[in-house]
Amino acid sequence: AAAREKRTKKTKTVCTFCGVGCSFEVWTKGREILKIEPTEQAPVNSISTCIKGKFGWDFVNSDERLTTPLIRKGDQFVQASWNEALTLIGEKLTFIKEKYGGDALGFVSSSKTTNEEAYLIQKLARQVFETNNVDNCSRYCQSPATNGLLATVGYGGDSGTIQDIENAGLVITIGANPTEGHPVLATRVKSARKLRGQKLIVADLRKHELAERSDLFLRPKQGTDYVWLTALAKYMIDKGWHDEKFIRERIDNYEEYIELLDKYTLDYASEVTGLSKETLHNTAKMIYEADGTCILWGMGVTQNIAGSHTSGAIVNLLLVTGNFGRTGTGAYPLRGHNNVQGSCDMGALPQSLPGNEPLTDDEARQRFEEAYGVSISKESGLTNVNMLVGAQAGSLKGIYLIGEDMALVDANAEHVQDALSNLDFFVVQDLFFTKTAQFADVILPASPSLEKDGTFTNTERRIQRLYQAIEPLEDSKPDWWIIQEIANRCGAQWNYHHPSDIMDEIARLCPNFAGVSYERLEGWKSLIWPVQHSGKDEPLLYTKRFNFPDGKARFSLKEYVPPLQFPKEYDLTLNNGRLLEQFHVGNMTNKSKGIQYKLPEVFVEVSPHLAAERGIKDGSLVRLRSPYGAIKLHALITDRVEGNELYVPMHSVQHENAVNLLTGTAGDLQTQTPAYKQTKVKMDVLAEN
Ligand code: SF4
Missing domain, CATH: 3.40.50.740 (Rossmann fold)
Structure with missing residues (x-):
């Protein structure tokens, strides 16, 4: 056994840090992790990984591991x-x-x-x-996306693969920050843009790295995505920029949908969302002109009281424009944890x-x-x-x-x-x-x-094996x-x-x-469900049929639900999300010394405008208070956020500063996913820095 311990062992595994599903070899000697080596055979990532996949594994040998009941x-x-x-x-x-x-x-x-x-x-x-x-923790993130998909196209998963996203003429991301949340996928989008001239539209409250690179950046007011998406669908139908043949042949309830659209004019959308009519027109034109559109969305959409409705509105826009069933088209909720998709597929849910x-x-x-x-x-x-x-x-x-x-x-x-x-x-x-x-x-x-064998299913519905690398x-x-x-x-x-x-x-x-x-x-090897008895899998869904008995899709007919209201004194909108180096609340990545060194604490991002108005400097200690609790953080002044918008990473290095001490219990009307993104706070400056 001692001789064996000295031997270097290479074991194929699948990354545990996000839903992209990168696979690679882990080199070990005894319990020591020598390195992570991606290979060209990896179906999702080939020779790429991100910082977490490459360096985030220290937690496995942490002194803080539980070792006995x-x-x-x-x-x-x-x-x-x-x-x-x-x-x-x-x-x-x-x-x-x-x-x-x-x-x-x-x-x-x-x-x-x-x-x-x-x-x-x-x-x-x-x-x-x-x-x-x-239940499983997709309840806290992706259930509304699954709900919106099940009601419209019939499968609660991505329409195609990451390769299909790369093949699109236009990619739209909504309420997602793939550069930090799904880094290898973001790299593929960036290369498609560079190598093939793929167009990119980013809709987000925060001007993150991918937004900086986009052809068009939309910054709608918090909780209003449903309205601009639905107004675009109406506008495109009115202009004749829709796909009438696709709608007539493949969708069941067009007449009812037309009735729902009536009030969602560009004027109304502009008033509700704060986006100009010109921006909305340009967005519609880019979809019309694109050779295939994929929409990717994340928790900026789902963690709202209308997360399911908005997910349905995303699918509606894709249906109106015939963007299903071909490579380069489709709906792609970006699964956060490595096995969100699989945990739901396996029935760890109260309804399926x-x-x-x-x-x-x-x-x-x-x-x-x-x-x-x-x-x-x-x-x-x-x-x-x-x-x-x-x-x-x-x-x-x-x-x-x-x-x-x-x-x-x-x-x-x-x-x-x-x-x-x-x-x-x-x-x-x-x-x-x-x-x-x-x-x-x-x-x-x-x-x-x-430390175990098994399978994970990534955001593409791709099932892959992981092998035990260490005892x-x-x-x-x-x-x-x-x-x-x-x-x-x-x-x-x-x-x-x-x-x-x-x-x-x-x-x-x-x-x-x-x-x-x-x-x-x-x-x-991998398989992308559904997988027939013969072993034939289905990377691209809906080429001929949607997943309903009659084979037809259904438009979602849900109406707009305005965001939650807060007492006036809570005057700042609090957004939250991921950082590249960290995973979730940080229980694993905080055990990595390199990551701890790089990110010793979380912070609150404050816009230059708000900082000037409140006398806040970089590093000032501020207290954020919501109706539910209070936390103290240092300020980071950045133009990634605008006006009265704040951003706090969700990785709580110190438990007493966890952002969820501020978030409330209201949730998505259909799935109860907490409306983490609909939080208002007030801010006091405690010390300059
Ligand atoms: Fe792991 Fe996701 Fe990074 Fe790939 S992109 S290495 S799956 S964290």
């Missing part, structure tokens, strides 16, 4: 064996189910777990506890089964009832937002949470922490002792991606192993020896994954 005794956590911890969990969860019913429990999966693990957590909820109360089939589909539900030997309700379970409401009200008694720092990630962090304190029993499974873990009764040490640290375990142990202590008889056994079951039960197998994903 912990059980709460009073105010302390004491070390326990796996048997003690799992037995306690089995007894407590079974007790709650027997006393209050399975619906008194909630199961929260991470969007960082593998597909196989997301599948098992939903199976645990549905088969063992007979509840649909299972594995394989993207809704609970209301009787045939699909019966197929799973038969396989699981239980009856499954067609009613949706609780979202993780509603699990917290239930916990606060006392109706939800226990939560089993995997890889999610809810106490920092959910909006209105103080309210979340109250709710978690109110649970009878709370299990947290994670790599680190997170803020959320402080509220747990049992904490289980999990293994990160480099689990000390007594930590892969999530799939832990979930199986808990299931079996609660009466199940699962017998999976390897994640490939789980994928075989998924393929047997889910038509969209019928042809997926570990053999077909060997090495650098």
Whole structure:
């Protein structure tokens, strides 16, 4: 064994830091990570990676990793064996189910777990506890995009691949900052612009790096994207710049849509959004003249009370202009975490089964009832937002949470922490002792991606294998192993020896994954769902049919919902988002010394205009206060933001300055995704610098 430790080993893995899905070889010697080497065989990124993929892996060997189960005794956590911890969990969860019913429990999966693990957590909820109360953290980001797509074109995923985006004549990004959130994808867009003359329109509150490079930059007022998108659709129809043949042949409800459009004139849009009529005209003209348009969107769209409506409006504009079914066209929500797409595909959602089939589909539900030997309700379970409401009200008694720092990630962090304190029993499974873990009764040490086998599905719907590069640290375990142990202590008889056994079951039960197998994903191979039994996959969707029984798309007929109103004294709009070097709230990337050195703290971006008006200098300490809480940060004066707009990175290096202490509980009207982007604050200057 000692000799083996000295040998250098190369293992193929898939990056865990964003939804682009870069793959590369990780070179290890024992537990030491020597380097990350991308190769030309990597289907998404070839020889590229970004800083996180290349250098962000220190967290795997961090001294702060959890290495043994912990059980709460009073105010302390004491070390326990796996048997003690799992037995306690089995007894407590079974007790709650027997006393209050399975619906008194909630199961929260991470969007960082593998597909196989997301599948098992939903199976645990549905088969063992007979509840649909299972969700994952796409609830906090991408659910509105999925919702908008399902209602219009029928699949909750990107229409094509990153290559299809590169082939577009025009790319429009809305409320997304790919340079920092999806760096390798951004590079591909930038090269398409340079090499092929692809045009780029960026719509955002903040003039970030990609906006600086765009052919046209739109800066609409916060929460008004729906209006300019819908007005463009009307304007293009009125000018004859739409695709009448495509609409007549491939869409079901054009007449109703025309009625909805009536009031969305350019005058109205200009008044609501603050964009000039000329800018709107120019945008429409660029779409009309382009040989194919792709629209990419992110959380600037989805984390609003009308995130689903606006996602629908994006699809509507693409439908009106015939921009589906060919390379260089389509709708591309940019998935944030590495496995947001896969966690949803695997049914870790309260409203759908594995394989993207809704609970209301009787045939699909019966197929799973038969396989699981239980009856499954067609009613949706609780979202993780509603699990917290239930916990606060006392109706939800226990939560089993995997890889999610809810106490920092959910909006209105103080309210979340109250709710978690109110649970009878709370299990947290994670790599680190997170803020959320402080509220747990049992904490289980999990293994990160480099320590296990499995598959991830990237933003393109591309399924790729990752291979175990190093052994689990000390007594930590892969999530799939832990979930199986808990299931079996609660009466199940699962017998999976390897994640490939789980994928075989998924393929047997889910038509969209019928042809997926570990053999077909060997090495650098990948498959893009839906995958037929023969192994034929479908990188570009909607070439002939949309995913409805009649094959036709539907326009979304939702109306505009104005942004939330705040008392007048909250006079500044607070935006938040990512930085290139960090991942999410920073629980992993903050363990990397290089990243800590580069970004020792977060800051608030202030416009030169606002800084001059309030006497703020670079480095001034300011306090931001919303109706929900207050944080203190140093100011960074930059013209990336304009007027009364502020920007705070979401990576909370210090927990007491987490931006979610300021955000509120209102959420998207259809999916409950918190309206993180609709936050108003007031600002006091505490010290000049
Ligand atoms: Fe990882 Fe995303 Fe960077 Fe690729 S772009 S290396 S997937 S963080």
